[in-house]
Amino acid sequence: MALLRDLAKLIRTKNAGPFQLTTDIMFADAATYRHVADSGVLSVALMARTFKVPETSVRLFHYDPANAIKVTIPRPVTSGNPEDTDLFGGQQFAPLVNIEVPDLPSTQS
16 A cells, blocks of 8 residues: 555645635646546545545545546635634645555456
C-alpha cells in the first residue's frame, strides 16, 4: 500500500466561498490518477467520516483532463467566524495525506 501523499502531486484545501471547503487532489500522470480513482478509496463515505459531515453534503468529482479529484464539503464554521481557526481553509487537507491506497493487482504472465 502507498500513502496518498506519496502518490499525489498536490493535496490542498481552500475556501469555496464562506460556507464550503474544497479539496483538490492532483496527480502528475494519468496512470497514477486512474489507479487512485479506480481504487475507490477516495469515496463520499470516507470524506464524510474524515471531515465529520453527512454523506449527503459531500460532493466528489473526478476531473480526468487534469488528473484530479475534487471534494467539496460544508465548512464546520463560517469563514471569518470568531470560532474559525482556519480563515482560508488551507490547513484542512491534513487528514487526507495518510490515506492508504491499495496497490495495483500484480499481473501474472
